[in-house]
Amino acid sequence: MSASKGPEARLRRRTALLPLAALALTGCAQASDEDTVTVFAAASLNEAFEEIGSLYTQETGTEVELSVAGSSGLVEQLEHGAPADVLATADEQSMERAAESGLLAAEAELFASNTLVIAVPAGNPAEVEALEDLQADAVDAVLCAEAVPCGAASQRLAAEHGVSVTPVSEEMSVTDVLGRVRSGQASAGLVYTTDVMQAGDEVESIEIEGADAKPNQYPIALLRNAQSPEAGREFVDFVTGSEDAQQVLHDAGFGEPR
Numbered sequence: 001m002s003a004s005k006g007p008e009a010r011l012r013r014r015t016a017l018l019p020l021a022a023l024a025l026t027g028c029a030q031a032s033d034e035d036t037v038t039v040f041a042a043a044s045l046n047e048a049f050e051e052i053g054s055l056y057t058q059e060t061g062t063e064v065e066l067s068v069a070g071s072s073g074l075v076e077q078l079e080h081g082a083p084a085d086v087l088a089t090a091d092e093q094s095m096e097r098a099a100e101s102g103l104l105a106a107e108a109e110l111f112a113s114n115t116l117v118i119a120v121p122a123g124n125p126a127e128v129e130a131l132e133d134l135q136a137d138a139v140d141a142v143l144c145a146e147a148v149p150c151g152a153a154s155q156r157l158a159a160e161h162g163v164s165v166t167p168v169s170e171e172m173s174v175t176d177v178l179g180r181v182r183s184g185q186a187s188a189g190l191v192y193t194t195d196v197m198q199a200g201d202e203v204e205s206i207e208i209e210g211a212d213a214k215p216n217q218y219p220i221a222l223l224r225n226a227q228s229p230e231a232g233r234e235f236v237d238f239v240t241g242s243e244d245a246q247q248v249l250h251d252a253g254f255g256e257p258r
Helices: 043-060 071-079 092-100 131-135 149-160 174-182 193-202 229-241 243-252
Strands: 036-042 063-069 086-088 109-114 116-121 141-144 169-171 188-192 203-207 216-222
Touching: 036 043, 036 071, 036 229, 043 063, 043 174, 043 193, 043 229, 043 243, 063 071, 071 086, 071 092, 086 229, 092 149, 092 216, 109 229, 116 149, 116 174, 116 193, 141 149, 141 174, 149 188, 149 216, 169 174, 174 188, 174 193, 174 203, 188 193, 193 203, 193 243, 216 229, 229 243
Parallel strands: 036 063, 036 086, 141 169, 141 188
Antiparallel strands: 086 216, 109 216, 116 188, 116 203
């Protein structure tokens, strides 16, 4: 993080409660008076957060309304007044943008990491073996657009490997990239480890040299204009501090924040 960033833009790896004048929480197990918490989450968190949301509801009685999309798109929606209580992004840059736009009620906390891999259809018909193979004319590669976290990470990796990929399409979420590979519309795509695990036998995964050295970091934060601030704070604490939530993330293929 640059030293020129304001304090709201600094992300901290901690799960201690942050002081909020209007809140007095005693822990995740305390049931909230609020009936619903609205969570905006990166597309790659979809399945994990659905399960975490169910666990949170069982423990607190508060329902979770989950809205997933590319991280940059979620921040843009919030900047235009979309109602939500919690934001979880697939990169620190999107969360920094949210902080700089005055959207956060408290500093964001890192709760997971994720690594890019090459996804290919089952059987790997294009015989892709490495990132360099995505340059071949015979390989129809699909990538995330650079505006979203998986796209920015893809461009960074390609540059580090000296690879220039001309994709047949650029998607605004990693789940759309995976969808094109699963359907056979693309012979390869860059997605997260977690996406390949969710796809099961429909796709195969090829590791990218050096990708695990700089995984994407996932931050989560309570939003300033939250309609259910107590439930939102409880949900953030549940994601970052609950062993059950962390186990769900681990089982889905997410790593610990670094």
